[in-house]
Amino acid sequence: MRVAEQDRGAGPKPEAVGLEAVEAEVEAIVEDVAGAEGVWAGDRVAQVLERLASDFVLDNTYREQHLSLTASENYPSKLVRMLGAGLQGGFYEFAPPYPAEAGEWAFPDSGANASLVGKLTGIGRQLFEAATFDWRPNGGSVAEQAVLLGTCGRGDGFVHFAHKDGGHFALESLAGAAGVNTYHLPMVDRTLLIDVDRLATLCAEHPEIKLVILDQSFKLRWQPLAQIRAALPEGVFLAYDASHDGALIAGGVLPQPTLLGADAVHGNTHKTIAGPQKAYIAFRDAEHPKLRAVSDWVCPQMQSNSHAELIAPMYVALSEVALYGHAYARQILANAQALAHGLHEEGVRVSGESFGFTETHQVHVVTGSAADALRLSLGELAQAGVRTTNIEVPGANGLHGLRLGVQAMTRRGLREPQMREVARLVAKVVLRRAEPAAVRAEVADLLQHHPLDQLAYSFDSYVDSPAAARLLGEVFR
Numbered sequence: 459m460r461v462a463e464q465d466r467g468a469g470p471k472p473e474a475v476g477l478e479a480v481e482a483e484v485e486a487i488v489e490d491v492a493g494a495e496g497v498w499a500g501d502r503v504a505q506v507l508e509r510l511a512s513d514f515v516l517d518n519t520y521r522e523q524h525l526s527l528t529a530s531e532n533y534p535s536k537l538v539r540m541l542g543a544g545l546q547g548g549f550y551e552f553a554p555p556y557p558a559e560a561g562e563w564a565f566p567d568s569g570a571n572a573s574l575v576g577k578l579t580g581i582g583r584q585l586f587e588a589a590t591f592d593w594r595p596n597g598g599s600v601a602e603q604a605v606l607l608g609t610c611g612r613g614d615g616f617v618h619f620a621h622k623d624g625g626h627f628a629l630e631s632l633a634g635a636a637g638v639n640t641y642h643l644p645m646v647d648r649t650l651l652i653d654v655d656r657l658a659t660l661c662a663e664h665p666e667i668k669l670v671i672l673d674q675s676f677k678l679r680w681q682p683l684a685q686i687r688a689a690l691p692e693g694v695f696l697a698y699d700a701s702h703d704g705a706l707i708a709g710g711v712l713p714q715p716t717l718l719g720a721d722a723v724h725g726n727t728h729k730t731i732a733g734p735q736k737a738y739i740a741f742r743d744a745e746h747p748k749l750r751a752v753s754d755w756v757c758p759q760m761q762s763n764s765h766a767e768l769i770a771p772m773y774v775a776l777s778e779v780a781l782y783g784h785a786y787a788r789q790i791l792a793n794a795q796a797l798a799h800g801l802h803e804e805g806v807r808v809s810g811e812s813f814g815f816t817e818t819h820q821v822h823v824v825t826g827s828a829a830d831a832l833r834l835s836l837g838e839l840a841q842a843g844v845r846t847t848n849i850e851v852p853g854a855n856g857l858h859g860l861r862l863g864v865q866a867m868t869r870r871g872l873r874e875p876q877m878r879e880v881a882r883l884v885a886k887v888v889l890r891r892a893e894p895a896a897v898r899a900e901v902a903d904l905l906q907h908h909p910l911d912q913l914a915y916s917f918d919s920y921v922d923s924p925a926a927a928r929l930l931g932e933v934f935r
């Protein structure tokens with residue numbers, strides 16, 4: 459399946475766990491809980507908890523010692539992680555982002571969810587210069603799919619990035635099943651920019667096209683949105699998927715899609731935004747004729763459970779962006795450029811030299827065949843303590859390589875000098891075939907000075923404050 463080389467989020471696994479091992483584990487847990495005769499229940503509970511703790515030890519140790527250069531993941535702060543633990547999230551929350559009569563989907567409640575949703579949508583609208591903010595999609599894929607289904611019906615068409623140009627994989631199969639025709643954005647390979655004139659021709663030749671969606675997940679450049687809007691026939695919905703660059707937009711180093719003519723900006727909240735695994739759809743215009751259809755596809759049509767426990771964590775993650783987003787986004791950019799230039803100087807082939815390698819959190823390295831790139835990312839680099847994903851590099855004539863992202867390491871406090879060190883370590887593996895175990899020791903050494911419990915651009919340094927103590931006292935009451 460092609461998903462293997464796409465934006466899976468999941469990275470290399472230390473080792474595959476066989477079905478037998480899983481069965482044995484389940485049996486052991488059932489035994490623990492059911493208990494042998496004469497074992498005190500408290501001991502059995504302790505055993506279950508200890509088994510669980512060992513998994514967390516495994517994971518935390520792995521994270522502490524690995525360079526996370528996967529472009530699609532981040533480290534949420536402690537408050538973001540803890541706030542999902544309140545009872546409040548146990549209530550369904552359906553309210554759509556347009557005025558609606560309370561009906562079958564409304565439940566009596568304390569008013570807390572509505573208040574939290576008000577806070578979250580307020581900050582979301584502000585960060586994305588939008589009139590609405592639907593917090594309900596459970597992921598970036600659902601958000602995209604709701605936009606597709608809400609704007610296109612059977613016989614209509616939509617345009618998005620081809621996979622080789624970084625397009626996301628959530629749409630084409632769905633479009634096929636729904637009878638919607640798929641077209642690809644015409645690209646200029648050298649610049650990695652959309653060819654706006656050819657896009658205009660495409661839309662003129664296929665008047666059934668109702669949606670243009672910029673859904674890149676391999677993304678080095680900002681696209682000329684204002685020109686794209688100007689080239690589209692009236693009524694064509696222009697959607698910008700900011701799953702990857704959400705914090706760069708909200709932090710002000712990339713432009714606001716809604717101000718350049720996008721009808722909606724949407725995306726998930728766990729790539730450059732260091733929030734929970736959740737998503738949003740924000741419309742420029744609260745009276746937009748497609749708002750209701752898109753929103754209803756999210757919920758109740760594709761989801762009924764929108765995970766209300768994540769409203770407060772999303773709010774805190776967006777508050778971190780509101781407070782620190784400008785510095786965070788600027789450092790991401792500086793780090794991506796330091797990494798790209800560092801790799802280039804080491805002799806690694808980095809995509810995009812003509813435009814300064816990157817305008818985002820991503821750096822693309824060209825290594826050769828698909829098998830080559832796969833072996834590097836899941837083999838040598840993983841053994842060297844470096845998490846990356848392999849991709850077909852956009853604009854590289856079918857060559858494959860690595861997609862690196864600097865956002866997580868930026869949260870861990872790495873800056874330009876450390877990024878140059880990272881470049882040296884990656885080059886050692888990619889180019890000089892250094893012994894992975896030796897590089898792994900250097901990686902662990904570097905990361906020792908960047909602990910996971912004090913993330914930059916986060917509320918982590920306030921987690922022991924009286925205000926946080928009062929909040930957490932209520933969450934865990």
Ligand SMILES: *Cc1c(COP(=O)(O)O)cnc(C)c1O
Nearest residue numbers: 597598599626673674675701726
């Ligand atoms: C990652 C990604 C998604 C999918 O987000 P999930 O939260 O994993 O569902 C959607 N669109 C783009 C452009 C992405 O990069």
